[in-house]
Structure formats: C-alpha cells, structure tokens
Amino acid sequence: MRLSKVTFRYRRREPLIIRSADARLSPGDVIELTGVNGAGKSTLLRLLAGLARPTTGTISGRPPVVGFAPDRFPVGQPFTVTAYLRHMSRVRGGARWEPWAERLTMGHLLTVPLGELSKGSAHKVGLAQALMADPGLLILDEPFAGLDADTREVLPSIAAEVAAGGGIVIASDHQGGLRALPAVRHWSVVDGHLKEGTAVEPTAEVADRAPAVAAVPQVTVAVTLPVGELQPFLARMRGEGYQAREIEETG
Amino acid sequence: MIALTAFRLAGYVRSHRVYQALLLTLAMLAILYGSRAPRGAEVSVLADGAVLIIPILAWAARSLLDTEPDLQRELSAVQVGGRGREVAAGLVAAFAACAVLSALGLGWALLLGVSQAPPTGVLITILLLHALATLTGTTLGALTSRAVLASPAVSIMALVLGFMAMLLLSASPLYWLTVPVIRWMRAANTGLLLDQLPQLAALSLLWCLIGLAVYVWRRR
Numbered sequence: 001m002r003l004s005k006v007t008f009r010y011r012r013r014e015p016l017i018i019r020s021a022d023a024r025l026s027p028g029d030v031i032e033l034t035g036v037n038g039a040g041k042s043t044l045l046r047l048l049a050g051l052a053r054p055t056t057g058t059i060s061g062r063p064p065v066v067g068f069a070p071d072r073f074p075v076g077q078p079f080t081v082t083a084y085l086r087h088m089s090r091v092r093g094g095a096r097w098e099p100w101a102e103r104l105t106m107g108h109l110l111t112v113p114l115g116e117l118s119k120g121s122a123h124k125v126g127l128a129q130a131l132m133a134d135p136g137l138l139i140l141d142e143p144f145a146g147l148d149a150d151t152r153e154v155l156p157s158i159a160a161e162v163a164a165g166g167g168i169v170i171a172s173d174h175q176g177g178l179r180a181l182p183a184v185r186h187w188s189v190v191d192g193h194l195k196e197g198t199a200v201e202p203t204a205e206v207a208d209r210a211p212a213v214a215a216v217p218q219v220t221v222a223v224t225l226p227v228g229e230l231q232p233f234l235a236r237m238r239g240e241g242y243q244a245r246e247i248e249e250t251g
Numbered sequence: 252m253i254a255l256t257a258f259r260l261a262g263y264v265r266s267h268r269v270y271q272a273l274l275l276t277l278a279m280l281a282i283l284y285g286s287r288a289p290r291g292a293e294v295s296v297l298a299d300g301a302v303l304i305i306p307i308l309a310w311a312a313r314s315l316l317d318t319e320p321d322l323q324r325e326l327s328a329v330q331v332g333g334r335g336r337e338v339a340a341g342l343v344a345a346f347a348a349c350a351v352l353s354a355l356g357l358g359w360a361l362l363l364g365v366s367q368a369p370p371t372g373v374l375i376t377i378l379l380l381h382a383l384a385t386l387t388g389t390t391l392g393a394l395t396s397r398a399v400l401a402s403p404a405v406s407i408m409a410l411v412l413g414f415m416a417m418l419l420l421s422a423s424p425l426y427w428l429t430v431p432v433i434r435w436m437r438a439a440n441t442g443l444l445l446d447q448l449p450q451l452a453a454l455s456l457l458w459c460l461i462g463l464a465v466y467v468w469r470r471r
Contacts, residue, residue: 046325049325049329050328050329050333050334051325051328051329051334053471064332066329067329068325068326068329070322070325070326072322073322074320074321074322074323074326076320077262077319077320077323078262078265078266078267078318079261079262079265083261087254087257087258087261088258088330090254090257090258091254091255091258091327091330091331092330093254126326129326129330133330
C-alpha cells in the first residue's frame with residue numbers, strides 16, 4: 001500500500017489538513033500514529049480506510065478487506081450487541097464474530113442494547129466489527145481509550161497476530177499501548193506533515209521523565225498542585241533536566 | 252449489499268421511525284378512500300392516490316436514510332467494501348420501504364376505494380404509476396436526507412417545498428422541468444393516461460434519475 005504526495009482539505013479554500021504525505025506500508029507492518037489533537041490523525045486514518053479521497057495525490061494498493069474501529073463507536077442504533085454483530089457478520093459475508101466477542105470479554109454485553117453500553121464496552125463492539133473479517137488493513141483510532149485492563153493487555157497480541165498473518169495494522173494511539181511490540185513503526189502528524197521515525201509524543205500519563213539516563217528504567221509520576229504554582233513548578237523541573245508538562249486541570 | 256440493505260431496513264423498523272410514515276399513510280388513505288369512487292372513476296381515483304402518497308414516501312425515505320448515525324454509515328462503507336455500495340444499499344432500502352407503503356396504498360384503494368376492479372390494462376398502468384411515485388418519493392427523500400442537507404429544519408422545508416414546486420411546475424406549461432405529477436392526474440381524468448403514459452413515464456424516470464445522480468454525487 002502506498003501514499004504518494006497525498007494532500008487533503010475538507011472544502012475548497014480551507015487549509016490543508018494533510019500535506020504531501022508519502023509513505024509505503026508493507027504486509028506485517030504495525031504502525032503507531034501520534035500527533036497533537038487536531039493534527040489530522042483521524043483524517044489520515046479516514047484516507048487510509050478509503051472513507052475520504054485525497055484532494056491531490058494517490059493512495060494505491062489498499063488491501064481488499066479493511067477493518068476500521070473508530071475512537072467513538074456510534075451507539076445510537078436500535079440493536080443489541082448480538083443483533084448488531086450478526087448484521088455486520090452478514091455484511092461481511094458470514095464472518096465469525098463470536099470468537100472475537102469471547103476474546104474481548106464481551107460475553108456479558110451480548111444482550112445489552114447498544115445505547116446502554118459504557119464507552120469502553122461500546123469500544124469493544126467497534127473492535128469486534130473491525131476484526132471479524134480478518135482484515136488486510138486494520139485501522140484503529142485510539143484503540144486503548146476506555147478499555148478495561150484485560151482487554152488492554154490482549155489488544156497488542158491481536159494486532160501482532162493480524163500483522164503476522166500479513167495484515168497491516170495502523171493505530172492512532174496516545175497511550176503507547178503497542179510500543180511493546182517489536183518493530184513498531186512510528187508515524188507522527190505535525191502541522192499536517194506525515195513524518196516517520198520521529199520521537200513519540202509523551203504518553204498521557206507522563207508527567208516527567210529523566211532523559212539524561214535513558215538506559216535506566218523510567219517511572220512516571222503525577223503531581224497535584226495549585227494552579228498558581230504550575231508554571232514555576234514546570235520551570236523548576238525542566239531546569240533540573242526532567243520533561244514535564246501539564247496533563248489536566250481539575251476542580 | 253443485500254445484507255447491508257437488510258441492516259438499514261431493520262434499523263428503520265426497530266427504531267420505530269417506520270410508524271411515522273405508516274400512520275401518515277393510513278390517515279391519508281382513510282381520508283382519500285373514505286367513500287368508494289363511482290363506477291368509471293377508477294383510473295382517476297387511483298392516479299390521485301399515487302400522487303398524494305409521494306410526500307409521505309419522501310418522508311419515509313428521508314427517515315430511513317437518517318436512521319443510521321453518520322459514523323455507522325462510514326463503518327458500513329468500510330464493511331461492504333466502498334462508499335458506492337453503501338450508498339446503493341441505502342437507496343435500495345429506502346425504495347423497498349417506500350414500495351411497501353405504496354403497495355399498501357394501492358391495495359387499500361383497490362379494496363376499499365373503487366366500486367369495481369379496473370381492467371387489466373388499466374391496472375398495469377396504475378401499477379406503473381405507483382412504481383414511478385415510489386421512485387419519486389425515494390428520490391425526494393434522498394435529496395432531503397441528512398447526508399445532503401445537514402439541518403433538520405432546512406431538510407423538512409426542502410421536502411415540503413420540493414413537493415409543492417413539483418405540483419406547481421407540473422401544472423404549468425413548464426411541466427417538463429419536473430416529475431409531471433399533475434399531468435399524471437390530468438391524463439387519468441381525461442381518459443388519456445394509457446396514450447400519454449410512455450411520454451409521462453420517460454419524463455418522470457429522467458427526473459428521478461437526475462435526482463438520484465445528484466444524491467450519489469453529493470455522497471461520493
């Protein structure tokens with residue numbers, strides 16, 4: 001699969017979301033896609049899935065079977081989990097969804113209406129519908145968001161299996177869930193430009209890190225402090241050689 | 252694509268949106284065929300029914316196409332292997348839903364709206380007219396669905412005004428600029444429906460195909 005000089009904008013005269021992206025994806029690749037919010041990651045995933053056409057440039061060699069798990073599964077549908085997955089199975093020509101439901105620990109959810117699912121449970125339905133047809137291209141948008149610990153553990157091995165079977169896996173992921181896999185390619189979208197091999201963004205939980213001793217095991221800590229003391233605190237930590245940034249404001 | 256069509260229809264029924272169009276259809280039929288038409292007026296009454304059901308069919312088609320969340324439409328496109336098949340499945344589902352309502356209207360009219368069954372030739376003509384009405388309703392519904400007109404208020408206005416414009420234009424000398432529904436009724440009233448059917452059907456089909464092409468173009 002190849003992207004050649006791909007650019008994309010939603011409407012004429014609007015700024016480009018993706019600028020001149022070139023990339024080659026080979027069977028067995030696992031790609032972690034990062035970038036700040038609004039950088040164009042989801043747009044790039046939609047282009048790869050064939051849901052949007054490049055404004056200029058081409059995307060060629062897309063595998064015939066694509067699985068796409070969105071970051072927010074659309075729960076506003078009048079089906080139970082079982083009824084929905086049965087319909088999707090028929091659309092996929094009779095693909096088996098039951099093994100995926102078992103593997104993603106969805107047994108207790110099968111009779112629940114989609115509209116009553118929690119975010120994580122709905123996310124599992126999205127994963128099951130993407131995985132059921134043995135996709136040659138598996139696209140996962142924030143696949144670890146909201147998942148329980150068991151499923152977070154099993155998801156990297158599922159991605160590895162898809163890749164081992166000759167599939168391409170690309171996941172937009174801020175949480176570094178796939179980094180344990182060997183030979184993961186890192187893509188990042190910066191100002192609309194697709195870059196490969198650049199440093200991965202710090203994970204959401206990372207508050208600071210000691211870069212001077214990269215070989216030493218790292219630890220992530222969270223510090224809660226008054227808003228007014230934030231900037232002096234960050235400056236002090238950075239002055240001491242740690243990477244530190246604000247995660248969220250509470251209260 | 253058939254499985255996706257069934258999925259769209261199942262969503263429409265299970266969401267209970269189907270009852271909106273069904274109740275409107277039953278209310279219209281109860282009013283229109285409250286008393287049987289006299290002998291000899293069968294063609295006229297049945298043609299009127301085919302025209303008057305069009306806005307309800309458009310409502311049904313729009314409602315069916317809007318049942319599915321936008322993101323599910325994207326998932327469906329990936330699942331079925333392309334946007335084109337997803338669009339086609341939606342249109343086929345909308346046409347099927349409209350065809351059921353149209354068949355209900357025609358069946359009601361034949362059983363309770365006329366004093367005697369029309370001859371076979373006339374019946375076939377009326378069947379064709381209902382098929383054209385079904386296609387017209389599907390097209391108008393598709394063109395006013397959320398994928399084309401995002402605002403619900405604009406969408407509803409476009410549906411109602413679109414049908415009114417169809418009536419006004421087709422009553423004027425510029426009838427060839429739209430589906431000529433008033434010409435259907437006039438031809439039926441004057442006993443010329445069989446003679447004029449080829450021309451009226453071709454014109455109606457042409458405008459429906461243009462409308463569907465616009466819908467497909469907007470969804471590409």
